[in-house]
Amino acid sequence: MKIAVIGTGYVGLVTGTCLAESGNEVVGIDKDAEKIGVLESGRLPIYEPGLLELVQRNRREGRLRFTTDLAQGIGPAQLVFIAVGTPQGVDGSPNLTNLWAVADAIADQARDGKLIVVKSTVPVGTNRQLAKRMKERSSYDLQVASNPEFLKEGAAVDDFMRPDRVVVGVQAPEPAEVLRELYAPFLRTERPFLVMSWESAEMTKYVANAMLATKISFINEMAKLCEGLGADINEVRRGIGHDARIGFQFLFPGAGYGGSCFPKDVSALIAMGQQGQAPVKLLQAVDQVNETQKHVLFGKIRQYFGQELRGRTLAIWGLAFKPRTDDIREAPALVLIEELLSAGVSLRVHDPEAMTNARKILGTKVTYCDRPYDALEGADGLAIVTEWQEFRNPDFGVMRRLLRRPVIFDGRNLYEPHTVASHGFSYFSIGRQTQKPSS
Numbered sequence: 305m306k307i308a309v310i311g312t313g314y315v316g317l318v319t320g321t322c323l324a325e326s327g328n329e330v331v332g333i334d335k336d337a338e339k340i341g342v343l344e345s346g347r348l349p350i351y352e353p354g355l356l357e358l359v360q361r362n363r364r365e366g367r368l369r370f371t372t373d374l375a376q377g378i379g380p381a382q383l384v385f386i387a388v389g390t391p392q393g394v395d396g397s398p399n400l401t402n403l404w405a406v407a408d409a410i411a412d413q414a415r416d417g418k419l420i421v422v423k424s425t426v427p428v429g430t431n432r433q434l435a436k437r438m439k440e441r442s443s444y445d446l447q448v449a450s451n452p453e454f455l456k457e458g459a460a461v462d463d464f465m466r467p468d469r470v471v472v473g474v475q476a477p478e479p480a481e482v483l484r485e486l487y488a489p490f491l492r493t494e495r496p497f498l499v500m501s502w503e504s505a506e507m508t509k510y511v512a513n514a515m516l517a518t519k520i521s522f523i524n525e526m527a528k529l530c531e532g533l534g535a536d537i538n539e540v541r542r543g544i545g546h547d548a549r550i551g552f553q554f555l556f557p558g559a560g561y562g563g564s565c566f567p568k569d570v571s572a573l574i575a576m577g578q579q580g581q582a583p584v585k586l587l588q589a590v591d592q593v594n595e596t597q598k599h600v601l602f603g604k605i606r607q608y609f610g611q612e613l614r615g616r617t618l619a620i621w622g623l624a625f626k627p628r629t630d631d632i633r634e635a636p637a638l639v640l641i642e643e644l645l646s647a648g649v650s651l652r653v654h655d656p657e658a659m660t661n662a663r664k665i666l667g668t669k670v671t672y673c674d675r676p677y678d679a680l681e682g683a684d685g686l687a688i689v690t691e692w693q694e695f696r697n698p699d700f701g702v703m704r705r706l707l708r709r710p711v712i713f714d715g716r717n718l719y720e721p722h723t724v725a726s727h728g729f730s731y732f733s734i735g736r737q738t739q740k741p742s743s
Contacts, residue, residue, distance in 0.1 A: 305329070305486060308381035310406050312339055312370065314350060314460060314564070314631075315423055315453050316387030321355060322464040324362040326489040332370045333377040343370045351630040351657045354461040374406075375413040383482070384410060385451075387423040392568045397575035398427055404437075410446070411438045417445035419479050423453050425509050425569060427576055431473060431502035449479045450502050452509035457563060458628025469496045473505025510576075513569040514587055519554040520561045521593040527557035527735025528600075537735025538717060557734045559689055559715035560597035562625030562634035567594070598639040601687055601715045604732045606647070608685075608711065614648035619683040619707070621676055622690025622716075623655035623662045630657040636715070637689040638665065645669055654679040656692055680706035691716040700727035710741065 309320035362368035390398040435448040450473030527537040545552035577584040625635035673679040724731040725739040
């Protein structure tokens, strides 16, 4: 098929590239000329494991190209995917300005019938409104389908190539059959292709993310309770995770969730509930718990240093909101950094991929270190905020020699407390008892 994808962020770039990899002719369209220039030069504007190789191969083989010219891009396309951002507005609801601008441009520029596929995360009722808007604006048959994405940053390529399910929302059988054919190469292991209404498809995306966010906030609440009662949240997590009804996914306590999806989608559902006179009190609590959790690590640091905190230097490992991405949107690390800077603490930070994005926000407020151990030199302690794989098995002997004070504040529970204590560290983690040096 000939496909146009409008928007070359995480969702649009992964979608377009993976569809090209399955043999389709794809053009990625974006109004950001700098981003298109980066892609045309064979580089990526984002970090996503495995994506660069796919982009380069499909560009080389002529199945994938990029342009800023929307009319030229959508001209020959049978399917036009909309994958523009829908950022959180002031009231918590999604800002659809980009979506409406693109929809109007498609309606004005299209010269034949096309299937418009909405990948962007949008409130319930948006696809219906979009279809009405396009019908009023264009004389051509522009059909609309909802096709929400379920991609995890850091594993987006694999998620697209091997989906748990594909969800489409339509009002007629023909668009569903076109999308069924498009996704057939990715569903060869009998994963389901689920056809539903526009409204149900839109809601499915929000409910999926809200459920996962709820699991995270729940385990963080239990972690706080464990600390107060002398239990170990990791032992409790193992005790409940083996229950098939619960499972282990998204059941890891930490410094709170971040990123571009969970915070925004939870807020959007809260806003939809308020607008529809059906308050979602559980999700209000989920959001509140998460915001509180982002301050937990600073509380442990402040309690440890007391009045001696000002003037100290701390090392921070991890800036991205999760490993295997350079995305720092809503990252818990940024909350901790701002609190520490306000408390008069100097910071030495390291992240394997997110340093460039962090510089755009933090500027010269912190010292950037190319290697994890470099961040420890002359620091009075270490705070771990992102669970990158390379942080999991450090040389504690080297760490103790580099740090001025042997103390670790672990916001992701990477280590066994007794192991860390045996190397002479004071160790503070989430939902477990504080460990003092044993040697």
